[in-house]
Amino acid sequence: MDSAAGLLLLDLIGVAVFAASGASAGVAKRLDLFGVAMIGMVAALGGGMIRDLVINQVPPLAFADWRYVAVAVAVSISMFWLHPAVRRLRRTVLVLDAAGLGLFTVTGTLKALDAGVPAVGAILLGTITGIGGGLLRDVLTGEIPVVLRREVYALASLVGAAAVAVIEWQLPKAPVLTVLAAVLVFALRLGFLKSSWQVPVAEEREYRPLRRRRGNSAPGGRTD
Amino acid sequence: MDSAAGLLLLDLIGVAVFAASGASAGVAKRLDLFGVAMIGMVAALGGGMIRDLVINQVPPLAFADWRYVAVAVAVSISMFWLHPAVRRLRRTVLVLDAAGLGLFTVTGTLKALDAGVPAVGAILLGTITGIGGGLLRDVLTGEIPVVLRREVYALASLVGAAAVAVIEWQLPKAPVLTVLAAVLVFALRLGFLKSSWQVPVAEEREYRPLRRRRGNSAPGGRTD
Amino acid sequence: MDSAAGLLLLDLIGVAVFAASGASAGVAKRLDLFGVAMIGMVAALGGGMIRDLVINQVPPLAFADWRYVAVAVAVSISMFWLHPAVRRLRRTVLVLDAAGLGLFTVTGTLKALDAGVPAVGAILLGTITGIGGGLLRDVLTGEIPVVLRREVYALASLVGAAAVAVIEWQLPKAPVLTVLAAVLVFALRLGFLKSSWQVPVAEEREYRPLRRRRGNSAPGGRTD
Numbered sequence: 001m002d003s004a005a006g007l008l009l010l011d012l013i014g015v016a017v018f019a020a021s022g023a024s025a026g027v028a029k030r031l032d033l034f035g036v037a038m039i040g041m042v043a044a045l046g047g048g049m050i051r052d053l054v055i056n057q058v059p060p061l062a063f064a065d066w067r068y069v070a071v072a073v074a075v076s077i078s079m080f081w082l083h084p085a086v087r088r089l090r091r092t093v094l095v096l097d098a099a100g101l102g103l104f105t106v107t108g109t110l111k112a113l114d115a116g117v118p119a120v121g122a123i124l125l126g127t128i129t130g131i132g133g134g135l136l137r138d139v140l141t142g143e144i145p146v147v148l149r150r151e152v153y154a155l156a157s158l159v160g161a162a163a164v165a166v167i168e169w170q171l172p173k174a175p176v177l178t179v180l181a182a183v184l185v186f187a188l189r190l191g192f193l194k195s196s197w198q199v200p201v202a203e204e205r206e207y208r209p210l211r212r213r214r215g216n217s218a219p220g221g222r223t224d
Numbered sequence: 225m226d227s228a229a230g231l232l233l234l235d236l237i238g239v240a241v242f243a244a245s246g247a248s249a250g251v252a253k254r255l256d257l258f259g260v261a262m263i264g265m266v267a268a269l270g271g272g273m274i275r276d277l278v279i280n281q282v283p284p285l286a287f288a289d290w291r292y293v294a295v296a297v298a299v300s301i302s303m304f305w306l307h308p309a310v311r312r313l314r315r316t317v318l319v320l321d322a323a324g325l326g327l328f329t330v331t332g333t334l335k336a337l338d339a340g341v342p343a344v345g346a347i348l349l350g351t352i353t354g355i356g357g358g359l360l361r362d363v364l365t366g367e368i369p370v371v372l373r374r375e376v377y378a379l380a381s382l383v384g385a386a387a388v389a390v391i392e393w394q395l396p397k398a399p400v401l402t403v404l405a406a407v408l409v410f411a412l413r414l415g416f417l418k419s420s421w422q423v424p425v426a427e428e429r430e431y432r433p434l435r436r437r438r439g440n441s442a443p444g445g446r447t448d
Numbered sequence: 449m450d451s452a453a454g455l456l457l458l459d460l461i462g463v464a465v466f467a468a469s470g471a472s473a474g475v476a477k478r479l480d481l482f483g484v485a486m487i488g489m490v491a492a493l494g495g496g497m498i499r500d501l502v503i504n505q506v507p508p509l510a511f512a513d514w515r516y517v518a519v520a521v522a523v524s525i526s527m528f529w530l531h532p533a534v535r536r537l538r539r540t541v542l543v544l545d546a547a548g549l550g551l552f553t554v555t556g557t558l559k560a561l562d563a564g565v566p567a568v569g570a571i572l573l574g575t576i577t578g579i580g581g582g583l584l585r586d587v588l589t590g591e592i593p594v595v596l597r598r599e600v601y602a603l604a605s606l607v608g609a610a611a612v613a614v615i616e617w618q619l620p621k622a623p624v625l626t627v628l629a630a631v632l633v634f635a636l637r638l639g640f641l642k643s644s645w646q647v648p649v650a651e652e653r654e655y656r657p658l659r660r661r662r663g664n665s666a667p668g669g670r671t672d
Contacts, residue, residue, distance in 0.1 A: 026372070034379050035372035049278075054497075056506040058280040063336070063345030070344070112511070120518070121511030135588075140359075142368045144590045148474070148483035155482050250596070258603050259596035273502075282504040287560070287569030294568070364583075366592045 017096035019044035023079035040076025047132030055115035102185035105130035109164040126161030160185030241320035243268035247303035264300025271356030279339035326409035329354035333388040350385030384409030465544035467492035471527035488524025495580030503563035550633035553578035574609030608633030
């Protein structure tokens with residue numbers, strides 16, 4: 001992180017690729033232009049907004065610096081018109097998305113550490129920053145968040161956040177290494193995609209959720 | 225905004241109409257009395273709570289002033305018993321809802337500007353204040369937020385928030401004009417309803433969402 | 449609340465039981481190991497995180513004290529492997545969950561009062577702390593929150609929060625009584641389960657939600 005301008009540029013690239021992913025989901029859900037722009041903004045700015053509220057950086061960057069909103073809106077609207085082309089570019093978008101994940105994970109973890117959050121909390125917050133926007137995007141479009149399903153997306157982010165915490169703890173004067181952590185997330189994410197390696201899923205068994213029921217009968221009457 | 229008492233009154237009217245809209249959605253979803261009251265509270269207080277967290281006004285007004293909760297609960301419970309009558313009053317509720325949207329948009333934008341949020345961020349926050357409660361209402365009841373679908377609801381709010389920012393920038397001593405901005409949102413919302421004018425929606429094309437898939441195959445293996 | 453260590457222990461027990469409920473829901477939704485861990489963390493830490501943001505305790509405890517995350521993750525992962533046994537223990541989990549509800553309600557209300565939140569706001573915040581994690585769990589797994597459906601879960605929490613506020617107002621030096629408020633929530637929750645008593649639900653009538661519609665027609669054309 002040798003220059004603030006470089007960091008800002010990388011940050012805005014992250015905003016742009018996440019806006020593209022959110023806008024794509026909005027188009028797929030048949031939202032209108034405004035809805036597509038909103039989903040794009042939520043995906044691009046949501047993770048950083050949660051991060052800033054947690055570390056009490058208020059107003060959050062998304063509100064304090066107009067360039068964040070401008071990039072998110074411009075990319076989302078472009079996606080609305082360009083989405084067939086982007087479909088053919090799905091591989092490119094996946095790559096950019098992995099880059100955004102790496103970057104947001106690293107900057108989120110670093111900002112948390114700088115704000116005095118202890119290591120475990122900072123790792124958690126870095127992961128939330130990386131995956132938060134996509135999670136909000138899925139909640140708003142009525143999907144179970146992709147990040148919660150058989151997908152190692154979040155694992156790549158978690159590993160990168162932990163790497164940043166270790167680097168900052170052992171080698172606090174080595175910004176190059178934290179940049180490498182972003183590359184690590186990027187590589188892990190793409191490697192997982194390529195290898196189709198999956199985190200284990202619990203065996204298929206009939207299973208009823210804990211407190212779900214139909215009709216008037218009390219769950220107490222059925223338990224045990 | 226010549227008097228704090230007048231502003232408070234208008235604010236509580238906004239709370240009441242949003243509570244009514246939330247409680248209606250809860251009744252439609254077959255929630256019990258408590259669930260209806262909760263959805264009403266979320267719809268009435270959610271947008272302002274996000275706003276207050278963003279500008280670091282803590283505790284948020286919904287927690288700091290008991291009248292907000294009292295109005296939201298009283299209206300929600302009333303809706304639970306009165307909902308058939310309200311059905312016949314759908315037009316009235318739409319009108320009140322548009323009034324609430326106008327008011328919350330304006331007060332949200334003004335509070336953000338007062339808290340030192342730059343113009344673009346304040347416009348964004350004013351819009352979130354106006355539409356946030358309804359958005360949370362829809363997420364909790366399992367709907368894709370109406371505000372994201374073919375609906376110009378959010379556009380009316382955005383235009384009003386932008387008008388407030390321009391007025392405060394050019395004519396900071398003209399509270400009458402900011403009240404007019406609330407009227408503008410109200411008129412735009414009702415005008416859009418009447419004219420059935422719609423924001424464009426992307427053409428119908430077969431389209432698969434970006435990272436959605438079934439089974440074990442990796443998306444990387446299928447792309448491009 | 450005679451000892452901070454005792455309070456912390458009780459708090460972590462609450463985290464553990466809520467993590468178990470969240471992880472169960474994740475397993476039922478066929479999430480992978482990581483998704484199950486995430487849902488468990490959200491259920492265990494979500495309510496307290498909202499509470500801490502509202503009272504401006506930043507960073508929230510979930511980020512500031514690593515033991516919270518550690519307990520939530522360990523329990524969630526255990527649930528992933530142990531869930532068939534837990535199924536047979538559904539009654540036990542319901543009992544533990546009621547204990548967690550009682551505890552989180554009481555500590556949430558107390559922390560809000562300590563932070564200077566007025567009584568009504570503190571009761572609201574105590575209830576949100578108690579029910580918030582389960583609510584986020586349901587939103588993320590695509591369910592209408594159980595707490596909003598015919599379930600008196602939230603009512604038990606509300607009564608307990610109100611009891612704490614009254615006790616702190618009349619007898620501020622009686623920590624034993626606030627512990628009794630947690631027991632009250634616990635007993636109410638289990639009593640409601642046993643008696644199958646239900647909060648009333650609005651009569652079945654055909655009813656269309658307020659602003660929902662299909663096709664291109666404007667709602668304005670149909671109202672009145």
